[in-house]
Amino acid sequence: MSAAQWSQREQDRFMGKQYIDYEVYLVNVDPDKCDGCEKCIIYCPVDVFDFSIKAYPNRPQNCLGCRTCEAVCKSKAIIITEI
Numbered sequence: 001m002s003a004a005q006w007s008q009r010e011q012d013r014f015m016g017k018q019y020i021d022y023e024v025y026l027v028n029v030d031p032d033k034c035d036g037c038e039k040c041i042i043y044c045p046v047d048v049f050d051f052s053i054k055a056y057p058n059r060p061q062n063c064l065g066c067r068t069c070e071a072v073c074k075s076k077a078i079i080i081t082e083i
């Protein structure tokens with residue numbers, strides 16, 4: 001194996017390690033259901049939500065998929081989807 005081939009293989013292995021457990025979540029808030037209780041803002045451990053009359057997911061890229069927000073939202077306004 002040439003040095004270039006070895007280097008490419010090592011890069012591929014490195015990328016595989018980096019992304020093998022990579023997960024992305026969609027965070028959706030239905031504004032028609034949200035009653036403005038702010039519990040999702042209080043309980044989300046990574047500060048996904050902001051609030052202006054209703055909650056909205058301003059930093060969905062932070063989401064860990066813990067589904068705490070779904071559990072505390074009595075209005076069932078939040079849906080977390082793994083993609």
Ligand code: SF4
Nearest residue numbers: 034035037038040073
């Ligand atoms: S927990 Fe549900 S009802 Fe309360 S602010 Fe968040 S989305 Fe709205």
Ligand code: SF4
Nearest residue numbers: 044063064066067069
């Ligand atoms: S699933 Fe967890 S991390 Fe993601 S928005 Fe809800 S509370 Fe925050």
